[in-house]
Amino acid sequence: MSWFETLRSGMEAIAGHRLRSGLTVLGILIGIAAVILTVGLGEGATSQVNSAISALGANLLIVTPGSTTTGGVRGGFGSASTLTYADAVALGSHVDCPDIAAVAPTAQSETNVVAGTSNWTTSVVGTTASWLSVRSRSIEVGSFFTAAQVKGQNDVAVLGSTTASELGLGFDPVGRTIDVGSVPLTVIGVLTSAGSSASTNEDDMVLVPITVAQSQILGSDSVQTIYLEAGSSGTLGAAYNEADDELLSLHQITTPTAADFTITSQSTIAATASSVDKTLTVLLAGIAAISLLVGGIGVMNIMLVSVTERVREIGLRKALGATPAAIRRQFLVEASVLGLAGGVLGAGLGLIGAAVLPHFISNTISIEWWAMAGAVGVAMVIGVAFGVYPATRAARLAPIEALRSQ
Amino acid sequence: MGAGEQMSQFSDSGATGPDGRISPLSVGPAPTAVMDSRVIGQRSPIVELVDVWKSYRTGTISVDALRGVSLRIAGGEFVSIIGPSGSGKSTLMHILGCLDLSTLGSYRLAGVDVSEMDEVELAEVRNRRIGFVFQQFNLLPKLSAWRNVELPLVYAGVERRVRKQRALRALERVGLADRVEHRPTELSGGQQQRVAVARALVNEPSLILADEPTGNLDSSSAADVLGLLGELHAAGRTIVLITHDAEVASAAGRVVRIRDGLIHADEAAHT
Numbered sequence: 024m025s026w027f028e029t030l031r032s033g034m035e036a037i038a039g040h041r042l043r044s045g046l047t048v049l050g051i052l053i054g055i056a057a058v059i060l061t062v063g064l065g066e067g068a069t070s071q072v073n074s075a076i077s078a079l080g081a082n083l084l085i086v087t088p089g090s091t092t093t094g095g096v097r098g099g100f101g102s103a104s105t106l107t108y109a110d111a112v113a114l115g116s117h118v119d120c121p122d123i124a125a126v127a128p129t130a131q132s133e134t135n136v137v138a139g140t141s142n143w144t145t146s147v148v149g150t151t152a153s154w155l156s157v158r159s160r161s162i163e164v165g166s167f168f169t170a171a172q173v174k175g176q177n178d179v180a181v182l183g184s185t186t187a188s189e190l191g192l193g194f195d196p197v198g199r200t201i202d203v204g205s206v207p208l209t210v211i212g213v214l215t216s217a218g219s220s221a222s223t224n225e226d227d228m229v230l231v232p233i234t235v236a237q238s239q240i241l242g243s244d245s246v247q248t249i250y251l252e253a254g255s256s257g258t259l260g261a262a263y264n265e266a267d268d269e270l271l272s273l274h275q276i277t278t279p280t281a282a283d284f285t286i287t288s289q290s291t292i293a294a295t296a297s298s299v300d301k302t303l304t305v306l307l308a309g310i311a312a313i314s315l316l317v318g319g320i321g322v323m324n325i326m327l328v329s330v331t332e333r334v335r336e337i338g339l340r341k342a343l344g345a346t347p348a349a350i351r352r353q354f355l356v357e358a359s360v361l362g363l364a365g366g367v368l369g370a371g372l373g374l375i376g377a378a379v380l381p382h383f384i385s386n387t388i389s390i391e392w393w394a395m396a397g398a399v400g401v402a403m404v405i406g407v408a409f410g411v412y413p414a415t416r417a418a419r420l421a422p423i424e425a426l427r428s429q
Numbered sequence: 430m431g432a433g434e435q436m437s438q439f440s441d442s443g444a445t446g447p448d449g450r451i452s453p454l455s456v457g458p459a460p461t462a463v464m465d466s467r468v469i470g471q472r473s474p475i476v477e478l479v480d481v482w483k484s485y486r487t488g489t490i491s492v493d494a495l496r497g498v499s500l501r502i503a504g505g506e507f508v509s510i511i512g513p514s515g516s517g518k519s520t521l522m523h524i525l526g527c528l529d530l531s532t533l534g535s536y537r538l539a540g541v542d543v544s545e546m547d548e549v550e551l552a553e554v555r556n557r558r559i560g561f562v563f564q565q566f567n568l569l570p571k572l573s574a575w576r577n578v579e580l581p582l583v584y585a586g587v588e589r590r591v592r593k594q595r596a597l598r599a600l601e602r603v604g605l606a607d608r609v610e611h612r613p614t615e616l617s618g619g620q621q622q623r624v625a626v627a628r629a630l631v632n633e634p635s636l637i638l639a640d641e642p643t644g645n646l647d648s649s650s651a652a653d654v655l656g657l658l659g660e661l662h663a664a665g666r667t668i669v670l671i672t673h674d675a676e677v678a679s680a681a682g683r684v685v686r687i688r689d690g691l692i693h694a695d696e697a698a699h700t
Binding site (some may be wrong): 025028035036039335336338339340341342343344345346347348349421422423426 | 523526528529548549552553555556557561563565567569571572580581583584585586628632
């Protein structure tokens with residue numbers, strides 16, 4: 024019996040039991056769609072995190088105070104206020120740290136900002152002129168403050184686009200005056216929108232010269248973060264070492280393990296984030312795979328029912344000259360057609376889900392072609408794998424026993 | 430031997446009788462042993478059972494269903510095997526049909542010893558040498574008449590176009606040329622059994638085995654099917670009819686009575 028004949032016979036058998044075959048296919052379909060969607064969700068989350076991290080800026084090192092790194096998990100911003108503006112100035116010295124191209128310290132707090140009759144509580148970030156390039160941001164209207172304005176403690180401010188609109192300064196904000204914690208500042212520019220990442224809104228902030236922030240708003244000379252930009256990705260390692268040495272000597276620490284600061288690179292943040300993400304993806308995909316397994320057991324169940332129900336037919340086919348191999352092939356083809364149909368339909372449902380779901384949840388779903396092809400392949404393999412036992416049972420039936428059954 | 434030649438031989442044997450009596454041809458490439466046996470096959474009997482025993486083991490009890498059966502059936506014979514239930518006639522039918530193997534003794538079918546064959550070889554022998562007609566018809570309900578008839582050819586690996594031609598001819602032979610696209614459920618019992626007979630014919634078998642072919646039919650359909658078997662016999666076919674009904678058995682020219690696993694009598698039928 025040729026493969027074509029076997030396939031045709033299998034299709035006829037499936038078409039002969041539409042409801043039952045449909046329900047079996049449904050089991051596989053749901054499993055495959057679940058796998059595709061969870062893997063897609065995981066991929067989507069990973070790329071989201073990665074793009075958020077790369078949006079921090081290129082070749083970036085981040086110095087935070089008194090934080091520890093344990094097993095790859097950063098302890099977060101420490102309560103220690105060990106970094107100062109002076110540290111940032113020292114790191115900016117091209118003599119001591121030739122590979123550090125730019126330095127942007129930030130000192131920030133949540134502060135209420137008033138503009139005319141509007142008020143809005145947001146992050147007030149004190150920083151230097153390098154912030155714009157270090158964080159890979161740009162100015163939409165007006166200008167950013169200059170190094171001279173920082174040094175001269177000019178009372179100026181640059182707004183995030185969200186902040187500007189919340190304060191009612193969406194139209195022609197430059198030159199307007201805002202009160203930041205009762206300190207009047209002149210708005211000189213608005214940032215181009217960066218879009219919001221999952222956790223932080225990069226468009227909701229007020230940037231002021233760090234000198235102004237420290238002396239008039241925060242009343243402290245400590246900084247929370249120092250962003251360092253290396254000249255290129257090739258000098259990132261050198262920049263790291265220079266910053267480490269400089270800060271250790273400035274803080275008079277002799278044992279590097281006792282450092283009261285942490286330097287993180289963008290890539291380590293990305294690695295940590297994506298490993299957390301991977302764990303979640305694997306977990307979800309595992310659950311989806313279990314549903315796929317249940318679908319496979321459904322195929323086996325139905326194939327066993329089919330074999331039992333068609334014992335006479337098997338007996339007849341054997342009497343007419345079907346070899347055990349031909350019978351086995353017939354049932355295997357039937358099972359794999361069920362699996363394949365579930366795979367293809369499941370992939371279709373997965374695609375529809377990927378298109379529709381993001382409208383209801385905040386996550387993006389990125390469907391990769393390899394995930395689709397893999398899922399369809401797996402579905403077929405499941406059909407075959409769970410069809411082997413029923414098919415072998417059919418092939419082993421003795422023709423006389425089979426013909427005798429009612 | 431091409432398919433066309435087989436076709437002509439099929440119609441010859443269907444129409445002109447003794448010429449195509451033994452029909453030793455098989456479809457497609459047959460094993461050498463079978464091909465070589467053709468010369469012998471024409472001289473030796475179609476069925477040659479020598480001292481065949483069949484024992485079944487149920488738990489610790491062993492039952493001898495056949496206890497030394499020897500039987501020769503020549504080409505072109507129409508033989509009834511009759512016996513009450515439990516006589517061993519079904520076991521004998523299974524062995525004759527290569528559905529089961531004897532415990533002891535030898536069985537030559539058309540000159541070929543089948544008693545030592547494995548499952549795959551037996552499947553091929555059934556496919557090429559034997560046509561079955563069952564009491565329950567055993568037609569596949571989802572398939573049309575001609576698709577039921579072509580089944581043995583499917584397993585013989587015959588090309589689809591040729592299969593259809595031969596299936597249609599076989600249906601024509603049993604008088605169902607106008608029912609080829611009907612499904613079994615759309616046919617009467619007698620017509621269904623005719624389809625089954627067509628299926629038994631389509632592979633040009635050496636032997637047609639009919640197991641209680643009239644058991645599920647009313648008397649007029651039964652007479653109809655027996656008449657058809659008679660016609661096929663007249664056209665040169667070798668037919669073995671297994672029944673418990675003496676009247677049905679008398680349709681054949683020779684009646685073999687079996688009782689307690691032994692041949693009790695072997696005589697010409699007195700009609």
